[in-house]
Amino acid sequence: MSERLTRVLQLGIVLVVAVVAAVVSWFIFFDIPADLTDLLGVLLVIATVVAAIQLGGRIANAAFPSYDVAEVAVEGPITRDGGRGPIPGGAIGTPADDIVEQIDAASEDTHAEALLLKLNTPGGEVLPSDDIRRAAAEFDGPTVAYATDVCASGGYWIASGCDELWSHDASVVGSIGVIGSSVNASELADRLGITYERFAAGKYKDAGNVLKEPTDDEREYLQGLIDDYYDDFVETVAEGREMDPETIRETEARVYLGEEASAIGLVDELGTRADVEDRLAALLDRDEVTVEEFTPQAGLMARLRGSAERVAYSFGAGVASTLDADDGFTFRF
Structure with missing residues (x-):
């Protein structure tokens, strides 16, 4: 029609x-x-x-829908439930399950022939980020990711599931790396007279516990987990972006402005939102496209809270995937 x-x-x-x-x-x-x-x-x-x-x-x-492109936004830190913001009941980012739901809705909508994934995120938790990436990769039609302010860590992980990645020349892109951290308060505990009594089954169950100094063996074990996460990150991005894994490793988890990111192959094209829509029109072989934003249903107060909090978190890179173990050690992409 x-x-x-x-x-x-x-x-x-x-x-x-x-x-x-x-x-x-x-x-x-x-x-x-x-x-x-x-x-x-x-x-x-x-x-x-x-x-x-x-x-x-x-x-x-x-x-009689008039749109032919579905737009889904990934904004703020990526968590399963959107995280908790400074306002009671508020969310820092968009819940990953809601994002996946909107991508799935676009996939089932016969009028949505292409997917535009708008990215403005410093990253997020491992599995929620991967759920979004998989949903985008499974969309039946052209998929274009568009980085606005920030597309780092888990955000770049998500972009690797799309056919193309576009950004502004001043967008912050990259941070393909992993960090593991744990607060070491063992000396402070000694000064305060606090002792650590271990009750655990399994040699490495309390590796990284904040109240004890890690052994060399525990450090090697935790670093091995970091290395495994990093290898998986590099392989996933290399496959999705069709890049040489060594090129990705050479970035050493740095972030780049869009122009430099494009020069080393992390970004396919630089351009404005209008340029992205022109590209989608070319992919769909038509003169122009009409974009419909797919968003989860939310009340007025929830939308107002989300807008205020996204402003506070709209610029920041490097904090991405977190996996909190019960021993206090934290992994981040």
Whole structure:
């Protein structure tokens, strides 16, 4: 169905709904009640028609969608539940399950022929990030990732599941690395007279516990986990981005501005949002595309909280995937 015909059908539905509402409201609010003033009746008719036009527009958009590209945004740190922000009940980022749900909805929508994944994230937890990457990779159609402010660590992991990655020339891109950390408070505990009593089954169960000095063997064990995570990260990115693994290792987990990231192959193209839409139009072999944003349903207060918190977290790179063990040791991509 052509875009022009779609617009005509949408307009037709809106007009029909408006006319029906006008006729019904005229009889209900003006013609039948003899004690209502003419002015009140007219105002009620107008109010009803306006509401009907809005309803008709939603019905028309649902019946004859005019979009051909679905946009899903990944903003803020990536966690399973969106994380906890400074405002009670607020979320720092978008819950990964919600993002996956919207990508899946786009996959099932016959009108969404391509996927635009907007990335503005410093990274996030391992499995939630990978869930988003897999969902994008499984989309049946062209997929383009677009980095706005930051596409680092877990964000870059997600981008590796898309066909192309675009960014601004000043976007922050990269941070392909892994860090493991644990606070060592053993000396402070000694000064305070706090002792550590070990009750554990398994040699390495309490490796990295904050109240004891790690042994050389434990350090080697934990570093081995870091190395395994890093190898997996490099292999996944290399496969998804069709890059030489050694090129990725040579970045040494640095972040780059978009222009330099493009020069070394971390980014396919530099451009604006309009350039990205032109590219999607070329991939779909048409003159232009219409983008529809797929977002999870949320109340007004939740949306206001999310907007405020995303401003605070919109710029920051390097903090990505976290996996907290019960012994206090933390892994981060």
